[in-house]
Amino acid sequence: KAGVTQTPRYLIKTRGQQVTLSCSPISGHRSVSWYQQTPGQGLQFLFEYFSETQRNKGNFPGRFSGRQFSNSRSEMNVSTLELGDSALYLCASSLGQGLRYEQYFGPGTRLTVT
Amino acid sequence: GDSVTQMEGPVTLSEEAFLTINCTYTATGYPSLFWYVQYPGEGLQLLLKATKADDKGSNKGFEATYRKETTSFHLEKGSVQVSDSAVYFCALSKIYNQGGKLIFGQGTELSVKP
Numbered sequence: 001k002a003g004v005t006q007t008p009r010y011l012i013k014t015r016g017q018q019v020t021l022s023c024s025p026i027s028g029h030r031s032v033s034w035y036q037q038t039p040g041q042g043l044q045f046l047f048e049y050f051s052e053t054q055r056n057k058g059n060f061p062g063r064f065s066g067r068q069f070s071n072s073r074s075e076m077n078v079s080t081l082e083l084g085d086s087a088l089y090l091c092a093s094s095l096g097q098g099l100r101y102e103q104y105f106g107p108g109t110r111l112t113v114t
Numbered sequence: 115g116d117s118v119t120q121m122e123g124p125v126t127l128s129e130e131a132f133l134t135i136n137c138t139y140t141a142t143g144y145p146s147l148f149w150y151v152q153y154p155g156e157g158l159q160l161l162l163k164a165t166k167a168d169d170k171g172s173n174k175g176f177e178a179t180y181r182k183e184t185t186s187f188h189l190e191k192g193s194v195q196v197s198d199s200a201v202y203f204c205a206l207s208k209i210y211n212q213g214g215k216l217i218f219g220q221g222t223e224l225s226v227k228p
Binding site: 048056 | 135217
């Protein structure tokens, strides 16, 4: 079974632009979560989607948004990019919600904002 | 709020040495606890988990015991190999707002020398 895939793997954007990252979960998985990883702040939770609904949101500004489609694929969007948004963005999928479902992580998208 | 604290790295060991990476947590309720590993250029892989007090998680020679009385989940391995070189993250998970999310420690880099 294919793992979690994220596209693109690397991205360079300019301050003020917007960006969309994509995540395809493992087949059959219905929950997708997003995390931001930076050297300074570590791994921080962005949001979680289940059945096309956002179930949980981390402490990030409104410039960060996401959505989930009926096939469970998810996208996250960052508008008006800032230098501090440079990070590795990780997507994780799981069969369902709840603590008994293991989260499987993708390789991440490395975003660099110049 | 809920949080996870790990010992700072980098940790440098010789092959076949004993490994301990300390992890303590602060959380209300009954979180599940996890250790994830991240190899260079890759996403996170679940190494082991424990869902209730006194549970021991184990995998690939690594072990950790959920100690509620000391709020700890220290990672141990009896004999490390060069291939264990990676960054290790301790994390907790609870139900938040009907969804779950992982709260990570800062990560501990392990370097094993031949």
